[in-house]
Amino acid sequence: xxxxxxxxxxxxxxxxxxxxxxxxxxxxxxxxxxxxxxxxxxxxxxxxxxxxxxxxxxxxxxxxxxxxxxxxxxxxxxxxxxxxxxxxxxxxxxxxxxxxxxxxxxxxxxxxxxxxxxxxxxxxxxxxxxxxxxxxxxxxxxxxxxxxxxxxxxxxxxxxxxxxxxxxxxxxxxxxxxxxxxxxxxxxxxxxxxxxxxxxxxxxxxxxxxxxxxxxxxxxxxxxxxxxxxxxxxxxxxxxxxxxxxxxxxxxxxxxxxxxxxxxxxxxxxxxxxxxxxxxxxxxxxxxxxxxxxxxxxxxxxxxxxxxxxxxxxxxxxxxxxxxxxxxxxxxxxxxxxxxxxxxxxxxxxxxxxxxxxxxxxxxxxxxxxxxxxxxxxxxxxxxxxxxxxxxxxxxxxxxxxxx
Numbered sequence: 001x002x003x004x005x006x007x008x009x010x011x012x013x014x015x016x017x018x019x020x021x022x023x024x025x026x027x028x029x030x031x032x033x034x035x036x037x038x039x040x041x042x043x044x045x046x047x048x049x050x051x052x053x054x055x056x057x058x059x060x061x062x063x064x065x066x067x068x069x070x071x072x073x074x075x076x077x078x079x080x081x082x083x084x085x086x087x088x089x090x091x092x093x094x095x096x097x098x099x100x101x102x103x104x105x106x107x108x109x110x111x112x113x114x115x116x117x118x119x120x121x122x123x124x125x126x127x128x129x130x131x132x133x134x135x136x137x138x139x140x141x142x143x144x145x146x147x148x149x150x151x152x153x154x155x156x157x158x159x160x161x162x163x164x165x166x167x168x169x170x171x172x173x174x175x176x177x178x179x180x181x182x183x184x185x186x187x188x189x190x191x192x193x194x195x196x197x198x199x200x201x202x203x204x205x206x207x208x209x210x211x212x213x214x215x216x217x218x219x220x221x222x223x224x225x226x227x228x229x230x231x232x233x234x235x236x237x238x239x240x241x242x243x244x245x246x247x248x249x250x251x252x253x254x255x256x257x258x259x260x261x262x263x264x265x266x267x268x269x270x271x272x273x274x275x276x277x278x279x280x281x282x283x284x285x286x287x288x289x290x291x292x293x294x295x296x297x298x299x300x301x302x303x304x305x306x307x308x309x310x311x312x313x314x315x316x317x318x319x320x321x322x323x324x325x326x327x328x329x330x331x332x333x334x335x336x337x338x339x340x341x342x343x344x345x346x347x348x349x350x351x352x353x354x355x356x357x358x359x360x361x362x363x364x365x366x367x368x369x370x371x372x373x374x375x376x377x378x379x380x381x382x383x384x385x386x387x388x389x390x391x392x393x394x395x396x397x398x399x400x401x402x403x404x
Contacts, residue, residue, distance in 0.1 A: 018147065020125065020148070020150075020190070021149075021214055023125060023149070024098065024189075024239060028239075028325075030096060030328075031096060031097075032324070032328035032329040033066065033068040033262050034068060034240050034265060034266070034269065035066065035067040035068060035069075035241075035242055035244065035258065035261055035262045036069035036070065036071050036218065036242060036243040037063045037071070037244060037245065037248055037249065037258060038070075038071045038073060038246075038249070039059045039060065039071070039072055039249060040245055040246075040249070041076055041077070043076065049084060050084075052076070052084075053084045053087055056072065057088060059249050059254060060088070060092055061095075063249075063255060064095030064097060066261075067262060068241070069097055069098035069099070071100040071101075071218075071245075072085075072100070072102060072124075073102040074103040074104075082121055082122055085124075086122065088123075089122060089124055090123060098125050098126070098241075099123065099124045099125045099126070100151065101119050103115065103119065103127055104130045104153055105127060105128070105129050105130065106129065106133055108135070109135045112135070112139050116139065116146065116148065117146065125149060126150065126190070127143065127148060127149075127151070129150050129153065129188075131179050131182055131186075136150075136182050136183070137182075149190060150186075150190070151188070151191060152179065152182075152186075152188045152190075153191075154179040154183065154193060155193045155199060156192075156194045157194020157196055157220050157221035157227065158194065158196070161196065165179075180207060180211065184212075189216060190215060190216035190217065191215060191218070192220065193207065194219075195221035195229075195232055197228070199231075201235045204235035208235070208236055208237050214239065215239065216241060217236050217239070217241070218241045218243060219236065219241070222242055222244050222261075223244040223246060223248070223261070224245065224247050229242065229264070244258075244261050247261070263329070266329060273322055274319065277309065277318050277319055278304060281312050282312070283308035283311075284304060284306070285302065285304060285305075286302060287302050288301055294394055296394045296395045296397070298394070304392060306344060306348075307344070310347050310348070323352055323389065324355050327387055331387060334385050335358070336358060336385040336386060337358055337359040337360065337378075337385070338352055338353040338356070338358060338361070338388075339361050339363065339386045339389070339402065340360070340361075340362045340388065340389050340390055340402075341363050341364075341399065341402050342363065342365070342377075344392070348391050360378060361377060361378030361379065363375060364376075364377065365398060388403065
């Protein structure tokens with residue numbers, strides 16, 4: 001981004017390069033997805049460069065609305081020219097997608113820097129780096145200077161990788177853990193953690209803790225490779241990209257398959273993030289010594305108090321972000337109004353309505369005994385699309401009455 005300042009008759013031009021994490025946040029919020037699609041044209045089907053290019057362009061057209069990123073593996077497109085890559089990256093940019101070049105650069109600094117400059121010219125937002133040569137800090141610094149994000153490979157998805165990445169060093173610590181420390185010191189934007197069956201949930205949680213919340217974890221291995229999606233989402237936390245390739249791009253209907261994967265991934269994200277908010281917000285989750293009666297008439301030994309979440313700005317914002325993502329994923333570009341139930345749903349529904357800049361109406365279980373005695377407050381017109389937002393559901397009875 002260029003900014004201009006006038007000082008003593010001279011214009012001062014400043015170039016501010018957007019950080020990759022800011023680009024990630026912007027696109028994830030906009031698309032409501034953490035799905036990354038590998039666009040690799042299969043070698044058994046395509047030989048000509050134009051065929052490969054067209055395959056990648058076609059994939060982007062079909063999956064672009066259901067994902068937030070594409071990943072192009074260099075080994076499938078090594079014969080493509082810069083012009084071919086620009087076609088792919090510009091198509092991805094038009095679909096508001098993060099563009100990752102999976103080349104696993106790993107050479108002496110001077111040679112690797114030459115490759116990084118070329119990747120910038122090809123129009124990508126980020127690249128993958130093999131940190132094993134020990135020069136990760138220098139490569140990251142140069143990539144950042146050019147406005148590129150860096151994903152360091154710290155644990156591949158193939159089972160043979162354990163032979164080296166789990167090798168214990170002189171201090172008794174496994175190699176991949178040394179690479180994590182290098183990533184933190186080098187200020188990388190992301191890491192690549194393959195969903196190998198050998199990688200335990202506790203190890204993924206430990207990796208996230210060491211990296212902090214701002215580093216993006218790219219998880220390959222879901223789909224054809226059989227990686228455990230739930231393990232990644234539950235323990236990876238924070239900023240993530242889930243890469244799926246062959247299971248989507250080689251399916252009969254990539255658009256539908258990418259939608260299915262996106263929905264499956266985001267349902268898990270929403271479940272685990274919401275659970276974490278409820279469990280960590282003071283006063284939200286209450287275990288009781290004696291059973292209490294819920295509004296449904298049923299007895300329960302625990303009680304979820306969503307008003308406690310309203311009182312905590314950080315928790316409230318996390319829930320709002322999850323709801324906004326879900327609505328974007330389900331509703332797309334349709335115009336709509338928000339509808340909720342009185343009275344506990346009104347605060348969260350009002351915030352969501354403001355986020356989208358749309359109208360709000362709400363339903364009363366009982367008519368007021370004064371004024372216009374309405375059960376529906378607000379204006380509803382025939383043919384309008386309505387999105388229901390509420391704070392909590394026990395049996396769904398009130399929500400169903402609202403819909404009727």
